[in-house]
Amino acid sequence: MIEIVDLAYARVGTADLPSAVRFATETLGLQLVREEENRAYVRGDDRDHDICYVAGAPSDHVLGFELADEEALRDAFDTLKGAGVDVSHGTPEECNDRRVQQFITFQDPTGNKFDLAVRPHKATRRYFPTRDAGINGFSHVGLRTTDARRDEAFWTTHFNIHPNDWIGDAGLLSFDHVHHRIALFPANGPGIQHINFQVDSIDDVMRSWYFLSSQQVRVVFGPGRHATSGAMFLYFEGPDGMVYEYSHGVRLIDDPNYRPRQFPFTPEAFCVWGAKPDIPEFRS
Ligand SMILES: [Fe+2]
Helix, strand or coil: CECEEEEEEEEEEECCHHHHHHHHHHHHCCEEEEEECCEEEEECCCECCCEEEEECCCCCEEEEEEECCHHHHHHHHHHHHHCCCCCEECCHHHHHHHCCCEEEEEECCCCCEEEEEECCCECCCCCCCCCCCCEEEEEEEEEEECCHHHHHHHHHHHECCEEEEEECCEEEEECCCECCCEEEEECCCCCEEEEEEEECCHHHHHHHHHHHHHCCCEEEEEEEECCCCCCEEEEEECHHHCEEEEEECCCECCCCCCCCEEECCCHHHHCCCCCCCCCHHHCC
Protein backbone atom coordinates (compact mmCIF):
# COMPACT_ATOMS: atom_id res chain seq x y z
CA MET A 1 0.00 0.00 0.00
CA ILE A 2 1.45 3.34 -1.07
CA GLU A 3 1.05 5.92 1.70
CA ILE A 4 0.52 9.43 0.36
CA VAL A 5 1.16 12.03 3.06
CA ASP A 6 0.31 15.24 1.19
CA LEU A 7 -0.38 16.96 -2.08
CA ALA A 8 2.88 18.39 -3.39
CA TYR A 9 2.28 20.38 -6.58
CA ALA A 10 0.54 20.60 -9.90
CA ARG A 11 2.43 21.14 -13.14
CA VAL A 12 0.27 22.84 -15.73
CA GLY A 13 1.15 23.38 -19.37
CA THR A 14 0.36 26.77 -20.84
CA ALA A 15 0.35 28.19 -24.34
CA ASP A 16 1.06 31.67 -22.95
CA LEU A 17 3.30 31.68 -19.87
CA PRO A 18 3.17 35.46 -19.20
CA SER A 19 -0.66 35.37 -19.26
CA ALA A 20 -0.73 32.37 -16.92
CA VAL A 21 1.57 34.17 -14.47
CA ARG A 22 -0.42 37.39 -14.68
CA PHE A 23 -3.67 35.57 -13.95
CA ALA A 24 -2.14 33.52 -11.12
CA THR A 25 -0.71 36.56 -9.36
CA GLU A 26 -3.07 39.44 -10.12
CA THR A 27 -6.35 37.52 -10.26
CA LEU A 28 -6.04 34.22 -8.40
CA GLY A 29 -3.91 35.69 -5.64
CA LEU A 30 -0.86 33.43 -5.71
CA GLN A 31 2.69 34.62 -5.14
CA LEU A 32 5.25 34.37 -7.90
CA VAL A 33 8.16 32.40 -6.46
CA ARG A 34 10.49 32.35 -9.45
CA GLU A 35 10.59 32.37 -13.20
CA GLU A 36 13.05 30.20 -15.04
CA GLU A 37 13.36 29.34 -18.67
CA ASN A 38 9.87 28.32 -19.84
CA ARG A 39 8.65 27.88 -16.26
CA ALA A 40 7.01 29.89 -13.51
CA TYR A 41 6.42 28.74 -9.94
CA VAL A 42 3.61 30.15 -7.80
CA ARG A 43 2.31 29.41 -4.31
CA GLY A 44 -0.48 30.13 -1.87
CA ASP A 45 0.96 28.51 1.25
CA ASP A 46 4.25 27.37 2.76
CA ARG A 47 5.20 24.96 -0.02
CA ASP A 48 8.03 26.01 -2.33
CA HIS A 49 5.34 26.13 -5.00
CA ASP A 50 1.85 24.78 -5.50
CA ILE A 51 1.74 25.20 -9.27
CA CYS A 52 4.55 25.17 -11.81
CA TYR A 53 3.38 26.57 -15.13
CA VAL A 54 5.35 25.11 -18.00
CA ALA A 55 5.36 26.68 -21.47
CA GLY A 56 4.03 24.04 -23.82
CA ALA A 57 0.88 22.08 -24.49
CA PRO A 58 -2.01 23.26 -22.28
CA SER A 59 -3.21 19.66 -22.05
CA ASP A 60 0.00 18.58 -20.31
CA HIS A 61 -0.77 18.22 -16.59
CA VAL A 62 0.98 16.45 -13.74
CA LEU A 63 -0.15 16.10 -10.13
CA GLY A 64 2.52 15.54 -7.52
CA PHE A 65 1.96 13.74 -4.22
CA GLU A 66 4.37 13.59 -1.31
CA LEU A 67 5.50 10.32 0.27
CA ALA A 68 7.07 10.12 3.71
CA ASP A 69 10.62 9.07 2.83
CA GLU A 70 12.94 7.27 0.42
CA GLU A 71 11.95 3.86 1.74
CA ALA A 72 8.30 4.65 1.00
CA LEU A 73 9.34 5.74 -2.49
CA ARG A 74 11.24 2.49 -3.11
CA ASP A 75 8.22 0.50 -1.90
CA ALA A 76 5.91 2.57 -4.12
CA PHE A 77 8.09 1.88 -7.16
CA ASP A 78 7.95 -1.88 -6.46
CA THR A 79 4.20 -1.83 -5.79
CA LEU A 80 3.42 -0.03 -9.05
CA LYS A 81 5.87 -2.15 -11.03
CA GLY A 82 4.33 -5.28 -9.53
CA ALA A 83 0.88 -4.07 -10.57
CA GLY A 84 2.07 -3.74 -14.16
CA VAL A 85 2.15 0.06 -14.09
CA ASP A 86 4.83 1.77 -16.19
CA VAL A 87 6.84 3.71 -13.61
CA SER A 88 10.15 5.54 -13.88
CA HIS A 89 12.52 7.61 -11.76
CA GLY A 90 12.96 11.33 -12.21
CA THR A 91 16.39 12.49 -13.30
CA PRO A 92 18.43 14.85 -11.09
CA GLU A 93 17.51 17.71 -13.46
CA GLU A 94 13.82 16.84 -13.17
CA CYS A 95 14.12 16.65 -9.37
CA ASN A 96 15.69 20.09 -9.32
CA ASP A 97 12.93 21.41 -11.57
CA ARG A 98 10.33 20.11 -9.08
CA ARG A 99 12.31 21.13 -5.98
CA VAL A 100 12.17 17.60 -4.58
CA GLN A 101 14.88 15.20 -3.47
CA GLN A 102 13.60 12.25 -5.51
CA PHE A 103 10.48 11.28 -7.39
CA ILE A 104 8.96 8.57 -9.52
CA THR A 105 6.37 9.13 -12.21
CA PHE A 106 3.49 7.04 -13.57
CA GLN A 107 0.06 7.34 -15.16
CA ASP A 108 -3.34 6.18 -13.94
CA PRO A 109 -5.51 4.00 -16.23
CA THR A 110 -7.05 7.13 -17.82
CA GLY A 111 -3.60 8.51 -18.65
CA ASN A 112 -3.41 11.21 -15.98
CA LYS A 113 0.22 11.84 -15.03
CA PHE A 114 1.43 11.71 -11.42
CA ASP A 115 4.65 12.17 -9.52
CA LEU A 116 5.35 10.60 -6.14
CA ALA A 117 7.96 12.77 -4.49
CA VAL A 118 9.97 12.84 -1.28
CA ARG A 119 11.19 15.89 0.59
CA PRO A 120 9.64 18.63 -1.52
CA HIS A 121 11.09 22.00 -0.58
CA LYS A 122 9.29 24.30 1.79
CA ALA A 123 9.28 28.04 1.30
CA THR A 124 11.79 30.02 3.32
CA ARG A 125 9.57 33.08 3.58
CA ARG A 126 5.89 33.44 4.40
CA TYR A 127 3.37 33.55 1.57
CA PHE A 128 2.91 37.18 0.56
CA PRO A 129 0.61 37.67 -2.42
CA THR A 130 0.03 40.83 -4.43
CA ARG A 131 -3.73 40.24 -4.30
CA ASP A 132 -5.22 39.28 -0.95
CA ALA A 133 -7.70 36.54 -1.90
CA GLY A 134 -7.53 35.01 1.59
CA ILE A 135 -5.85 31.84 0.32
CA ASN A 136 -4.50 29.57 3.04
CA GLY A 137 -3.61 26.44 1.14
CA PHE A 138 -3.58 24.17 -1.89
CA SER A 139 -6.20 21.61 -0.92
CA HIS A 140 -7.48 19.38 -3.74
CA VAL A 141 -7.50 18.67 -7.45
CA GLY A 142 -10.32 17.51 -9.71
CA LEU A 143 -9.16 14.94 -12.26
CA ARG A 144 -10.79 13.74 -15.43
CA THR A 145 -11.41 10.03 -15.79
CA THR A 146 -12.61 7.91 -18.69
CA ASP A 147 -13.87 5.28 -16.20
CA ALA A 148 -14.46 6.56 -12.68
CA ARG A 149 -15.04 3.17 -11.07
CA ARG A 150 -11.93 1.66 -12.68
CA ASP A 151 -9.75 4.59 -11.64
CA GLU A 152 -11.20 4.71 -8.13
CA ALA A 153 -10.34 1.01 -7.78
CA PHE A 154 -6.79 1.80 -8.99
CA TRP A 155 -6.36 4.39 -6.23
CA THR A 156 -8.04 2.41 -3.45
CA THR A 157 -6.16 -0.82 -4.32
CA HIS A 158 -2.63 0.56 -4.48
CA PHE A 159 -2.80 3.72 -2.34
CA ASN A 160 -4.06 4.82 1.08
CA ILE A 161 -6.93 6.51 -0.73
CA HIS A 162 -10.58 5.97 0.14
CA PRO A 163 -13.88 7.44 -1.06
CA ASN A 164 -15.72 9.81 1.26
CA ASP A 165 -18.73 10.40 -1.01
CA TRP A 166 -19.85 9.86 -4.57
CA ILE A 167 -21.84 12.12 -6.88
CA GLY A 168 -23.06 9.63 -9.45
CA ASP A 169 -19.88 7.74 -10.34
CA ALA A 170 -17.63 10.68 -9.45
CA GLY A 171 -15.65 9.69 -6.38
CA LEU A 172 -14.54 12.27 -3.83
CA LEU A 173 -11.40 10.60 -2.50
CA SER A 174 -8.92 11.33 0.26
CA PHE A 175 -5.75 10.09 1.92
CA ASP A 176 -6.23 12.08 5.15
CA HIS A 177 -9.05 13.68 7.13
CA VAL A 178 -9.88 16.37 4.55
CA HIS A 179 -13.12 15.37 2.82
CA HIS A 180 -11.49 15.11 -0.60
CA ARG A 181 -7.97 15.53 -1.94
CA ILE A 182 -8.73 14.26 -5.43
CA ALA A 183 -12.05 13.89 -7.21
CA LEU A 184 -12.59 11.80 -10.33
CA PHE A 185 -14.99 13.34 -12.82
CA PRO A 186 -16.13 11.32 -15.85
CA ALA A 187 -14.82 12.87 -19.07
CA ASN A 188 -13.51 11.93 -22.50
CA GLY A 189 -9.81 12.02 -21.64
CA PRO A 190 -7.20 12.79 -18.99
CA GLY A 191 -6.28 16.08 -17.38
CA ILE A 192 -6.60 18.26 -14.33
CA GLN A 193 -10.18 19.49 -14.29
CA HIS A 194 -9.84 22.03 -11.46
CA ILE A 195 -7.36 23.20 -8.86
CA ASN A 196 -8.67 24.15 -5.42
CA PHE A 197 -7.36 26.65 -2.91
CA GLN A 198 -8.94 27.05 0.49
CA VAL A 199 -9.65 30.58 1.69
CA ASP A 200 -10.03 31.89 5.23
CA SER A 201 -13.73 32.73 5.25
CA ILE A 202 -16.99 33.00 3.36
CA ASP A 203 -16.18 36.73 3.13
CA ASP A 204 -13.17 35.85 0.96
CA VAL A 205 -15.35 33.71 -1.32
CA MET A 206 -17.88 36.50 -1.76
CA ARG A 207 -15.29 39.27 -2.01
CA SER A 208 -13.63 37.32 -4.83
CA TRP A 209 -16.97 36.78 -6.53
CA TYR A 210 -17.44 40.55 -6.83
CA PHE A 211 -13.78 41.09 -7.72
CA LEU A 212 -13.70 38.41 -10.43
CA SER A 213 -16.97 39.65 -11.87
CA SER A 214 -15.56 43.20 -12.06
CA GLN A 215 -12.50 41.83 -13.89
CA GLN A 216 -14.64 40.00 -16.47
CA VAL A 217 -13.32 36.64 -15.27
CA ARG A 218 -15.68 33.85 -16.30
CA VAL A 219 -17.26 32.48 -13.12
CA VAL A 220 -18.35 28.95 -14.03
CA PHE A 221 -20.04 27.83 -10.80
CA GLY A 222 -21.15 29.55 -7.62
CA PRO A 223 -21.03 31.06 -5.19
CA GLY A 224 -22.56 27.95 -3.67
CA ARG A 225 -22.19 25.17 -1.13
CA HIS A 226 -21.40 21.54 -1.87
CA ALA A 227 -23.81 18.95 -0.47
CA THR A 228 -20.89 16.53 -0.01
CA SER A 229 -18.06 18.40 1.70
CA GLY A 230 -20.16 21.29 3.02
CA ALA A 231 -17.62 23.71 1.54
CA MET A 232 -18.77 27.08 0.22
CA PHE A 233 -17.21 27.54 -3.18
CA LEU A 234 -16.57 29.65 -6.25
CA TYR A 235 -15.23 28.20 -9.52
CA PHE A 236 -13.81 30.35 -12.31
CA GLU A 237 -11.87 29.91 -15.51
CA GLY A 238 -8.31 31.08 -16.10
CA PRO A 239 -5.98 30.94 -19.11
CA ASP A 240 -5.79 27.72 -21.14
CA GLY A 241 -9.30 26.83 -19.95
CA MET A 242 -8.06 25.78 -16.50
CA VAL A 243 -10.71 26.01 -13.79
CA TYR A 244 -9.71 27.25 -10.34
CA GLU A 245 -11.76 27.05 -7.16
CA TYR A 246 -11.79 28.94 -3.90
CA SER A 247 -13.56 27.21 -1.09
CA HIS A 248 -14.07 27.55 2.61
CA GLY A 249 -15.36 25.15 5.24
CA VAL A 250 -14.48 21.77 3.76
CA ARG A 251 -15.55 18.95 6.08
CA LEU A 252 -12.81 17.23 8.10
CA ILE A 253 -13.68 13.59 8.75
CA ASP A 254 -12.40 12.29 12.07
CA ASP A 255 -15.28 9.91 12.84
CA PRO A 256 -13.94 6.34 12.42
CA ASN A 257 -17.51 5.18 11.75
CA TYR A 258 -18.06 7.62 8.86
CA ARG A 259 -19.40 5.85 5.79
CA PRO A 260 -19.22 7.30 2.26
CA ARG A 261 -22.54 8.50 0.94
CA GLN A 262 -23.99 8.22 -2.56
CA PHE A 263 -25.46 11.41 -4.01
CA PRO A 264 -27.29 11.67 -7.32
CA PHE A 265 -25.48 13.33 -10.24
CA THR A 266 -27.68 16.44 -10.10
CA PRO A 267 -26.98 20.19 -9.82
CA GLU A 268 -28.44 20.05 -6.29
CA ALA A 269 -25.79 17.56 -5.21
CA PHE A 270 -23.09 19.91 -6.45
CA CYS A 271 -24.77 22.97 -4.86
CA VAL A 272 -27.38 23.00 -2.12
CA TRP A 273 -27.99 26.73 -2.63
CA GLY A 274 -29.18 26.22 -6.21
CA ALA A 275 -26.23 27.45 -8.30
CA LYS A 276 -26.02 25.69 -11.66
CA PRO A 277 -22.58 24.58 -12.87
CA ASP A 278 -21.32 25.84 -16.21
CA ILE A 279 -18.65 23.10 -16.08
CA PRO A 280 -19.02 20.20 -18.54
CA GLU A 281 -17.81 17.56 -16.06
CA PHE A 282 -20.38 18.67 -13.45
CA ARG A 283 -23.33 18.37 -15.82
CA SER A 284 -25.11 15.18 -16.71
FE1 LIG B 1 -13.41 21.27 -5.86
